[in-house]
Amino acid sequence: MVGLSLYVVGLFSLVTYNLQIALSTIEERVEIVVYIRDNADQSEIDALRAELMAFDEVAGANHLSKSDALERAQRDLPEFGQLFLESEANPLPQSIEVALKPENRTPEVAAKISQAAQDYPFVEDALYGEEWVDQLFALRRIGFAIAAALGAVFAMVAALMIGLALRIAIFARREEIYIMRLVGARSGFIRGPFLLEGALAGLAGGTLAAGLTYVSYRGLSIYMSDAAWIPFNWVAIGLIAGSLFGAISSAVAIHRHLQEV
Amino acid sequence: MIKFTRVSKEYPQRGYALRDVSLYVNKSEFVFLTGHSGSGKSTTMRLIHMSDLPSAGEINVNGYSSNRVTRRDLWKVRRLIGMVFQDFRLLPGRTALENVAFALEVTGAPRKAISGRAKRLLAQVGFTPEPSAVVEQLSGGERQRVAIARALANDPDILLADEPTGNLDEHATREILDLFQDINKNGTSVLIATHDTHLIGRHPNARVIELDQGRLVNAAQAEAS
Numbered sequence: 001m002v003g004l005s006l007y008v009v010g011l012f013s014l015v016t017y018n019l020q021i022a023l024s025t026i027e028e029r030v031e032i033v034v035y036i037r038d039n040a041d042q043s044e045i046d047a048l049r050a051e052l053m054a055f056d057e058v059a060g061a062n063h064l065s066k067s068d069a070l071e072r073a074q075r076d077l078p079e080f081g082q083l084f085l086e087s088e089a090n091p092l093p094q095s096i097e098v099a100l101k102p103e104n105r106t107p108e109v110a111a112k113i114s115q116a117a118q119d120y121p122f123v124e125d126a127l128y129g130e131e132w133v134d135q136l137f138a139l140r141r142i143g144f145a146i147a148a149a150l151g152a153v154f155a156m157v158a159a160l161m162i163g164l165a166l167r168i169a170i171f172a173r174r175e176e177i178y179i180m181r182l183v184g185a186r187s188g189f190i191r192g193p194f195l196l197e198g199a200l201a202g203l204a205g206g207t208l209a210a211g212l213t214y215v216s217y218r219g220l221s222i223y224m225s226d227a228a229w230i231p232f233n234w235v236a237i238g239l240i241a242g243s244l245f246g247a248i249s250s251a252v253a254i255h256r257h258l259q260e261v
Numbered sequence: 262m263i264k265f266t267r268v269s270k271e272y273p274q275r276g277y278a279l280r281d282v283s284l285y286v287n288k289s290e291f292v293f294l295t296g297h298s299g300s301g302k303s304t305t306m307r308l309i310h311m312s313d314l315p316s317a318g319e320i321n322v323n324g325y326s327s328n329r330v331t332r333r334d335l336w337k338v339r340r341l342i343g344m345v346f347q348d349f350r351l352l353p354g355r356t357a358l359e360n361v362a363f364a365l366e367v368t369g370a371p372r373k374a375i376s377g378r379a380k381r382l383l384a385q386v387g388f389t390p391e392p393s394a395v396v397e398q399l400s401g402g403e404r405q406r407v408a409i410a411r412a413l414a415n416d417p418d419i420l421l422a423d424e425p426t427g428n429l430d431e432h433a434t435r436e437i438l439d440l441f442q443d444i445n446k447n448g449t450s451v452l453i454a455t456h457d458t459h460l461i462g463r464h465p466n467a468r469v470i471e472l473d474q475g476r477l478v479n480a481a482q483a484e485a486s
Binding site: 175176178179180181182183184185186187189190 | 310312332333336337338339340343344350352353363364367368369411412414415
């Protein structure tokens with residue numbers, strides 16, 4: 001039962017990790033595109049670019065001329081290639097594509113940079129996909145919060161189960177414990193085996209959970225080839241946490257019992 | 262050795278089990294603690310063993326005061342005391358040797374010496390069946406001998422016996438009392454709680470402390486030194 005509870009925690013970890021990877025991939029696309037009017041001077045554009053580069057959060061600012069934009073459109077949208085060729089004037093604007101540093105790819109930073117760019121009179125608009133970025137980050141926050149909350153709940157359930165199992169074990173050995181107290185055994189001598197038992201129960205449950213989670217991952221990767229296994233340090237932390245929960249649950253159970261004897 | 266100074270013990274649901282009791286048990290004394298059921302005999306035993314602490318007053322056992330001893334140090338007091346009960350309180354399903362050895366194991370006796378010492382203790386108390394006999398196979402008298410052997414595991418200064426012959430026949434009762442006398446002759450203080458006046462009558466030289474509804478009846482006898 002402990003293993004099953006921790007298995008649920010493992011599944012949440014697997015989902016959380018893969019969600020984190022998926023969102024990181026999308027986050028890489030968080031960038032600001034500053035659309036510049038056709039009549040802007042090159043010196044003005046260079047000045048804007050330099051100012052944008054001066055922000056600590058900005059990794060790079062790349063100027064895309066009108067011809068660069070057309071070239072990209074023809075490459076990325078071949079189905080419209082003929083249309084662009086037939087047009088006499090290039091309808092596509094020049095722009096500065098501002099890339100953010102990975103740790104700064106947030107709606108707040110994107111909004112700040114966008115607002116700074118829009119202060120320039122020759123800037124037509126500065127967009128960062130506000131609607132989907134805001135929703136993306138909201139989804140991420142909600143997703144992680146739910147995963148963390150449910151993971152914590154199931155971890156607590158596992159701890160409670162270990163505590164319950166230990167209480168049953170302590171009850172089964174209450175006569176021995178009574179005699180130990182009677183003849184003058186030290187408290188540490190009485191507690192020690194139960195603490196160890198609790199820690200081992202937690203470790204065993206954690207190991208089983210890790211195994212079941214891995215089996216689930218292998219099953220999942222048949223249908224989702226890009227599913228990733230959780231990092232080894234997460235597994236290690238899970239095993240240590242399982243042992244710790246077990247030991248703590250045991251300590252609480254034996255402490256309450258010893259208070260009564 | 263054992264000193265009660267104006268000790269009272271009150272339980273929330275029961276009220277006072279002991280009221281203002283002062284008594285003294287000297288080193289190597291043989292004492293009966295008597296009174297009707299509910300007079301406070303078992304409470305007195307529990308307080309000496311510090312399984313419970315007094316509501317008022319002070320208990321001193323070989324220098325350890327109930328008002329100063331910490332929970333962490335209770336094991337030191339309990340190793341000075343061996344306890345024997347009416348219902349023996351042996352570990353079921355285990356042999357006589359295992360029951361005695363258990364007390365030695367949990368108090369840190371050297372592993373290699375445990376078996377030998379347990380056998381010697383059983384011999385000391387006159388246990389004649391095989392040490393490998395399971396306790397359920399033993400008579401009442403034999404079980405009590407095992408319990409006494411276990412109580413002697415730490416070579417205690419004090420032996421407390423709470424109605425030790427309550428479940429025994431006449432013959433076994435005499436034998437167990439003789440055993441307590443032998444233990445006392447070796448220097449261990451013995452305090453026996455009993456309501457059996459016939460038992461007390463067989464030992465006219467022993468001091469008797471009498472309780473009635475939690476109070477001392479014979480204060481002078483209680484404080485004799």
